Amino acid sequence: MSSEQTSREHSAQLRDLAEALVAAAKRAGADQADALTMRGQSVSIDVRGGGLEHADRAEGVEIGLRVLIGGRQACVSASDHSHDSIAEMAARAVAMAREAPVDDYLGLADPGQLASQRDAVALQICDDRPDPAPDQLQDAALRAEAAALQAAGISQVESANASFSRRHLWLAASNGFSGGYSRTTHAISTVAITGEGLGMERDYAAESRVWADDLPQPEEIGRLAAERTLARAGSRKPPTGAFPILYDRRVAASLIGHLLSAVNGGSVARGASWLRKAMGEPVLPVGMDLIEDPLRPRYPSSRPFDAEGLATRQRSIVADGVLQGWTLDLATGRKLGMDSTASAARGMASAPSPTNSNVILTSADGGADDLIAEMGTGLVVTSMLGASINGTTGDYSRGAAGFWVQNGRIAYPVNECTIAGNLRDMLMTLRAGNDALPWRGAEVPSLLVEGMTVAGA
Numbered sequence: 001m002s003s004e005q006t007s008r009e010h011s012a013q014l015r016d017l018a019e020a021l022v023a024a025a026k027r028a029g030a031d032q033a034d035a036l037t038m039r040g041q042s043v044s045i046d047v048r049g050g051g052l053e054h055a056d057r058a059e060g061v062e063i064g065l066r067v068l069i070g071g072r073q074a075c076v077s078a079s080d081h082s083h084d085s086i087a088e089m090a091a092r093a094v095a096m097a098r099e100a101p102v103d104d105y106l107g108l109a110d111p112g113q114l115a116s117q118r119d120a121v122a123l124q125i126c127d128d129r130p131d132p133a134p135d136q137l138q139d140a141a142l143r144a145e146a147a148a149l150q151a152a153g154i155s156q157v158e159s160a161n162a163s164f165s166r167r168h169l170w171l172a173a174s175n176g177f178s179g180g181y182s183r184t185t186h187a188i189s190t191v192a193i194t195g196e197g198l199g200m201e202r203d204y205a206a207e208s209r210v211w212a213d214d215l216p217q218p219e220e221i222g223r224l225a226a227e228r229t230l231a232r233a234g235s236r237k238p239p240t241g242a243f244p245i246l247y248d249r250r251v252a253a254s255l256i257g258h259l260l261s262a263v264n265g266g267s268v269a270r271g272a273s274w275l276r277k278a279m280g281e282p283v284l285p286v287g288m289d290l291i292e293d294p295l296r297p298r299y300p301s302s303r304p305f306d307a308e309g310l311a312t313r314q315r316s317i318v319a320d321g322v323l324q325g326w327t328l329d330l331a332t333g334r335k336l337g338m339d340s341t342a343s344a345a346r347g348m349a350s351a352p353s354p355t356n357s358n359v360i361l362t363s364a365d366g367g368a369d370d371l372i373a374e375m376g377t378g379l380v381v382t383s384m385l386g387a388s389i390n391g392t393t394g395d396y397s398r399g400a401a402g403f404w405v406q407n408g409r410i411a412y413p414v415n416e417c418t419i420a421g422n423l424r425d426m427l428m429t430l431r432a433g434n435d436a437l438p439w440r441g442a443e444v445p446s447l448l449v450e451g452m453t454v455a456g457a
């Protein structure tokens with residue numbers, strides 16, 4: 001049987017399960033219901049020392065049901081999708097909903113709001129070639145490991161991994177929506193180590209793509225992991241003070257992620273966002289745009305419709321530095337007196353909530369080296385750990401590692417430092433590079449931030 005035929009069969013099974021769940025919920029007494037069903041399969045291979053370290057394979061079907069009764073809702077999930085299990089799930093969900101608190105903003109979309117596109121063929125988010133065999137994945141991981149070990153100074157490779165997953169999902173609801181699609185992910189990663197004892201340093205490289213043809217060669221990933229690791233040899237603490245900080249493109253998306261969290265309708269509706277009063281105000285420098293485009297072909301978080309069956313579309317979150325709108329699902333949109341931005345996402349046992357799909361920040365003309373030259377003295381951050389972020393005030397503090405810059409040039413690697421500031425102030429000083437990495441759910445270049453506090457030696 002071809003992969004295309006198998007995909008059609010899986011989609012038909014998931015459709016039937018989702019529609020059966022909705023029908024069972026209605027029979028059990030639900031006013032409204034929606035169901036999400038998913039069939040997933042994955043293979044992950046880890047190698048070490050030129051041999052197989054660990055292999056993992058998973059496959060199964062999961063089903064999730066949400067019921068709504070008079071402004072109350074409940075969500076349940078299961079891996080058993082027998083007829084009896086579906087009936088029991090529906091009865092349990094209805095009983096739970098009747099005990100839940102009332103929220104008058106809850107409810108499915110009106111039929112006229114629903115997406116007309118019910119599949120993702122045009123988005124090309126599913127590799128239609130046969131799944132890679134475990135020995136192919138092992139070969140890719142071994143090639144990445146060997147490439148890293150060829151670099152002089154690499155003492156060992158902590159891990160080299162190659163993996164593949166394929167997911168089929170279907171969404172059905174009592175408002176008449178029924179649609180689904182499939183998604184694939186190919187990934188390779190390598191973690192390399194240099195030095196020993198207290199002088200040991202590690203770094204990594206990892207890439208994932210929807211289509212195997214778009215994935216870099218394993219040797220590229222192994223060599224990059226080694227290069228990054230060797231650059232960290234001899235790391236020490238930086239000085240303490242107020243300095244400009246360059247967020248390398250590897251971590252710059254995390255900074256924009258804090259902005260996205262602050263304009264999420266869930267946070268805004270709760271009054272727990274440091275941008276809750278910033279609609280129509282500058283939140284980024286003039287000339288900087290932040291676009292969301294869930295319809296980018298072959299991109300990892302592209303989707304034709306959201307978890308409530310609304311058609312996704314490109315939109316401006318920030319235009320010329322000015323905040324244009326919140327990220328909303330149906331419930332948060334109703335709370336704020338606005339339309340949904342078709343941004344709902346959900347898990348099997350959770351209600352919809354707003355999220356983003358494929359965001360792109362404006363790039364500038366200069367590269368990261370130009371920004372480093374402009375810094376004079378400061379810090380390039382390439383990795384971060386831990387976080388203390390006040391969602392209401394925007395106060396920001398994170399552990400960081402990277403490279404110290406003197407006279408506009410990288411001087412030495414650094415670790416064990418803390419960077420701090422206020423996100424509202426930080427974002428207004430941004431200067432962007434032109435080096436955003438493609439194929440990411442957040443396409444963000446290196447970002448230079450002025451006047452942050454560095455706590456080091």
